[in-house]
Amino acid sequence: MTNDLIARGLAAASDTDVVDVGRGVLATSGALLKGSLFAGGKPALVVADDRTWAAAGHAVHDSLVAAGVDVLDPMIFPGHPVLYAALDNCDIVRERLAASGALGVAVGSGTINDLVKLASGQLGQQYAVVGTAASMDGYSGFGAPMSSEGVKVTMPCPAPLVVIIDLDVAAAAPSAMVASGYGDLSAKIPGGADWILSDAVGLDPIDPLAWELVQSGVLEALSQPDALAAGDPDAYAGLVSGLVLSGLAMQVYRGTRPGSGAEHYFSHLWELDHLGGDWDPPLSHGGKVAIGTLAMSAFYERFLARDLAALDIDAAVAGWAPWDLVEADIRSRFTGALADHAVAETKVKYVDGAGLRGRLQTFVDGWADLRPRITAQLVPAKTLQGMLRSAGAPATPEDIGLTAQDVRATFPRAMYYRSRYTVLDLAREAAWFDELVDEVFAPGGLWT
Template identity: 60%
Template sequence: MTSQALLGALARAVDTSGAAVGRGVLAESGRHLAAHLGTGPYIVVADQNTWAAAGERLTFSLEDAGCTTIPPLIFPGRPTLYASYDNCEVIKAAMGAATPIALGAGTLNDLVKLAAFEMTRDYAVVGTAASMDGYTGAGAPMSEKGVKVTRNCKAPVVVIMDLDVVAAAPGFLTASGYGDLAAKIPGGADWILADVTGIEPIDEDVWAMVQSGVAPALSRPAALAAGDADAFEGLVEGLCLSGLAMQAYGGTRPASGAEHYFSHLWELAHLGVDLDPPLSHGGKVAIGSLAMCAFYEALLARDIAAIDLRAAADARQPWDEIEADIRTTFDGALADHAVRETKAKYASGNELYARLKPLVDQWPAVADRLRAQLVATDELSEQLRLAGASARPEDIGLTPDDVRATFPRAMYYRSRYTALDVAWELGIFDDLVEDVFTRIWI
């Protein structure tokens, strides 16, 4: 089953040519795989949990379609598999001449994706949970040498998501996917600002792929938490469309903004890795999304059109002071990474004035665009709570002060232009963060 929205997105996708989303599609998975990737040999890469959920049925469907397989690679179910490069190496060693099929969710898909790319193979994914939007994405977030970066690699040729399998997944995985899709709300607002300032214009077709389905996909949080398989269609399709949009765009801008940098930094700090199960990416992204929605509320409460832009541009810190601050904020390789990323977006004087002038001149219209995109922080928090997702910093083991301290780190972490940069360049960053924690959110 492939909806019109998915068909349209597949037409623009670079790597993915086939998608099946619906109830009972696992039984037809072998036929879909054979049609796009041939009859094998295949190797299924799973962990003990995902193999129990769908491994035998997937293998039977492959055999029924005339495909050959080699013995599967099944990682232990505990401890939870981690997206580290050494696990990618294990997969590469097991592949032989086979085409890999990732049977699982985020981590398994990312590891197989990167392993297949480095072995110059195509691959497929049979998703077992609506836990993230990376199924159809063309990159693989991977931790190596103390920094989490998205490694460039190809997306799957085929993605199969059986809603009955997905709905039966543990609730924390669904909550993670809900949080990841909610991130498209502040992430989209960040793209609007990058568009207005001329840094990264919006691709309207790609925008529509992601944003047109976000509100419907998030509209039934309680039914998702209850495991209602029919409620999963919008969520799963929204997550798949997000990944396909990244393929069409050639980057992750359509699916993420500053909210993801909160999550990445907490992941690099190993937040919640000692829990069982570990804190999910989407759980941390949910809190980052709330933080950014609150930041946007603070931004929209300001009369940006009244700011003396020339004075703000002239008051911009020189680069050497900023670099010194970055190196006191981060250590080691992460400090070097943050310096490179921040330097890439740094501007001052006339260059900064020219960047921000369209934003200041058009502020009433820009503010209307942002309000149409955003959701009130308290409303999003309630939706997340109903979905069983993280809705307060305490839900992921953080205090409000922990979140507050992450704001400047998130601003430095990536070169992608966001609301954090706009506020920083206008000289109101600290004031807005203060508003978040005294007036708007927590």
């Protein structure tokens, strides 16, 4: 079923034509690349870091040579992978590609892929990625996240033409990597619920294929956390496919909505604070996402414990904060460029009293249909916490160096951080936001 889904995703995806996920596929990677990326006869430049060169880069390089591709001396970044893709490293890759006329083959799990993706995109040429860990869903996604002036921005650039992931390599990667991928995939649970809500008020209509690609295999892919933590290669098939499918869904949708909701904004904000950046290895993207996912799962539980169909819309509209108060609240919670960013993003989804009345009426009228859909989409926070823990992923704020109070303080910031509409916005519009956050952190809650 997964292969069929990948085939349908590839047929509709804007950039990626070939996906090869399986055990031992590194050995045939050269022939696969010769028939796809290098069909035009251009030379190949393999880009890796010390670790990924050892894990897979060398084998890819040899396989390309054996397949008769003209292969340049590899580009191997020394030491640990850098935490954030840096533009000067991208410039180095781009200049090497431009000077040699080669097409890039990124061998790595995150930063290396982002560097080659952006450099190739800037040159208007295609590239391939050979993933080395089941660590995140960016392999098959477009855009390269970069940190710039205190805000995490995603630089526009196409996704790879070819994605190759050898499950034996992924299973042998450091355990923190699979924990990250597991956390990133768990985000599709509350993130999907956010998408349902946004669709209901016409803001981000659900694309049926993108939804199916990202959602249909999530629970199965997350069903073997113990085997993943134990490094069983066969258990990796579902997780790796799920991560690849998430990237394809974003290509099909031409946006990141299929892959992320409010849970990712917790993670982005902590990334901007360089949370765990000095750890060895640095705290992963998916590790932060895991805590955002649990926070949002717990929030959804408190939200669903109330009856939205019985909401007093008149009272909600009467108590609705005018924009200048909202802006003041945002500026009290952020500083510098991030404050301006949050103001601009929140303004996009802010509505006046009449707009609020219409939005809330839509939810109240549709709640009998929406409530069971959202309930079915979610996994209980306690259950998800146990699954994340089994996979070796963070399950408490302390696991990522925070307190429950820190996570609590991130809730309003996550709401304001992006224009994307989530349950946090609906809760604020219903005048429930502060109470629900209090309930998440009340005695007997997930982390108290």
